[in-house]
Amino acid sequence: MIEQLSWKVGGQQGEGIESTGEIFSIALNRLGYYLYGYRHFSSRIKGGHTNNKIRVSSTKVNSVADDLDVLVAFDQETIDVNYKELNDHGVIIADSKFEPKKPEDTKAVLYSVPFTELATNLGTSLMKNMVAVGATCAILNIDVEVFREVVKEIFGKKGEAVVQKNMEAIRQGYQFMLSETEGQISHLELAPADGKKRMFMIGNDAIALGALAGGARFMAAYPITPASEIMEYLIKKLPLVGGTVIQTEDEIAAATMAIGAGYGGIRALTASAGPGLSLMMESIGLAGMTETPIVIIDTQRGGPSTGLPTKQEQSDLLAMLYGNHGEIPKIVIAPSTVEEAFYDTAEAFNLAEEYQCPVIVLSDLQLSLGKQTVEPLDYSKVEIRRGKLIPLQEELPELPQKGYFKRYEVTEDGISPRVIPGMKNGIHHVTGVEHDETGKPSEKPLNRKQQMDKRMRKIQHVHFNTPVYKNCPHEESDLLLIGFNSTRGAIEEAIGRLEKEGLKVNHAHIRLIHPFPSEELLPLIKSAKKVAVVEHNATGQLAKIIKMNVGYGEKIVNVLKYDGNPFLPSEVYTECKQLFQPQEI
Secondary structure (H helix, E strand, C coil), rough: EEEEEEEEEEECCCHHHHHHHHHHHHHHCCCCCCEEEEECCCCCCCCEEEEEEEECCCCCCCCCCCCEEEEEECCCCHHHHHHHHEEEEEEEEEEHCCCCCCCCCCEEEEEEHHHHHHCCCCCCCHHHHHHHHHHHHHHCCCCCCHHHHHHHHHHHCCHHHHHHHHHHHHHHHHHHHHHCCCCCCHHHHHCCCCCCCCCCEEEEHHHHHHHHHHCCEEEECCCCCCCCHHHHHHHHHHHHCCCEEEEEEHHHHHHHHHHHHHHHCEEEEEECHHHHHHHHHHHHHHHHHCCCCEEEEEEEEEEECCCCCCCCCCCCCCHHHHCCCCCCCCCCEECCCHHHHHHHHHHHHHHHHHHHHEEEEEHHHHHHCCCCEEEEHHHHHCCEEEEEEECCCCCCCCCCCCCCCCCCCCCCCCCCCECCCCCCCCCCCCCCCCECCCCEEEHHHHHHHHHHHHHHHHCCCCCCCCCCCEEECCEEEEEEECCCHHHHHHHHHHHHHHHHHHCCEEEEEEEEECCCCCHHHHHHHHHHEEEEECCCCCCCHHHHHHHHHHCCCHEEEEEEECCCCCHHHCCCCCCCCCCCCCHHH
C-alpha cells in the first residue's frame, strides 16, 4: 500500500477532462483523503491539450506532486506531453480508440482500454470518462460503489436511468481493467483514509465565501480568467442575503461602481486579473483620495498584455503596490492557502473600513483555481468591524450656519469620522481633487501637506493578524526561504528534504505585502546565512521589495520560475541545494 498517489487525466478541451477529475477527486475526498488538484488548460473554449493532476494522500498535502503514478490518456498527445512525469512504477491507461503508443524512454506500463467503445455500446461516447474512472478504480483497488453518490448528484436531474448507465460505465471500465491486469498492480493500492469529512474547494470559491461571511453585499465585475469564479459564486449566493452582483461593461465601471457602493455604506468588492487591474488604477486612486473603502481581488496570471491567461505567474506585485499615479494609502494582503483565502478576504473588509482605503487581496492562478482539501471553516473567527463609521441612528452635532461636516478632519491617527450620505448634519463635499477637511477643493500648500500626511499616517500601523507566516525552528539558520501566495506548499516540502541533508532551514511566507512587515522579517534575515526568495516572475519582484524595506541584499538570491507552470517541490529543493558547497551540507 502507498500513502500518496499522483493521478493525471488528459485530453482535448471539451472531452470531459475536467469532469473526470472532478468525479474522481470528490469521491476520494469523501472517503477522507487529502487532495491537491491543479489543472492545465488552454486559453480557448474548445480544443487544445488540457490535463488535471490530482495528488491524493492520507496526510495533508499543499502542492503539486513531483512525479506521476497514473496517467489516464484520451489521446496520444496526452502521453507525449506528460509521460516524462511518470515514475518507474507508473501506469498509463489509454483509450484504445487512438491506438496508443508508449515512448521508448519510459518504464511505465501501458494498458489500452476501449473507453469510447464501451461507452458507445452503453448509449453514448460521452460516458467514456466514466469508463476511465472505472479503470482507475481497478488499478487502485477502489470499490466502484464509492462513486454512486457523486454520480447521482451530478446526473440525478437527468433521471435514474442516466445515473445507472454512468455507474454501469464505471463498472465495465473496472471489469475490463481487472481482466487486463489480472490483479497484479497491488503496489498502487492506497492506504485507508481517516474517513473524516472535509471541504474540497478552489481558492476563488473560498475568496467569494470569505466576502460573503465578511459582510459584502455588492459586487461589480467584468469576467476574466482566472477571477471569474468569484463573480459566478456570488451571483448565486449574494441575492440570498439581500445583495447583488452587476456584470459591468468593463473594469473601469466595475471599480467605480464598487466605490459608489462603499461610499453609500455597503461593503463592496470587485475582482479581476492583471489586465483588468491596470484599467482600475485611476479608480483605485479615487478611492484613496476620497478615503472610500473598497476591496479589490487580483488573481495574478501570466503577462504582459494577454500573455498566458490560463497559466501561473506572480508578476503583478509591484503594480499592485506602485501602479497608481500619485501616492495613496493602500493595504495589500496575500493569502497562501485556501483557508487563508477565506479568512483574509473576510478581514479585508474590516481593514478597508477601519483604515478607509483600498484593500487589495492578492492571489495567483494556482491558488485561485487549484483545488485543495480544506478543514471545516470556523465562522466564529469572522467578525465585523466598521471603524469610525458613525451609525445611522446616532445624532450628529448641529452644524454652524452654511457649515459642513468635517469628513476629512485631520486626526492624530489619520482616520477621519465617516458618515453615510443623507445623515442629518453630515453634509460634505466629495471630490477627486485635493480638498480641505470638509471636502471642498483646496490647492493651498499647507492644506495639501496636512491632508497628504493625514492620509499616509493612517496605514503606518496596520493591525493584521499574521503579517508573516513563520516556520522558524532555528535561532540561526543556514537558509531562510521566503515566498508569498501559492508557493508555500512547494517550499514546505523542499525544506523537509533540505533538513534531512543536515541544513538548518527556516521559512517565512509574507501575507501582508503593504505596508511591508519589516520588523517581523528583519530578525529572520539577520540570523540566516543565506536567503532565497521563491517567486513566479522574471525580475524577482518580492526580493526587490525585501531589499528596499529590510536590506541585506548581499544575502538574498532569487529562485524564479516564469514558464507558466507552478513550482514543484523538487525544483525548489534543487535550486536551494545548489546554493551550498558539498562540505556545507
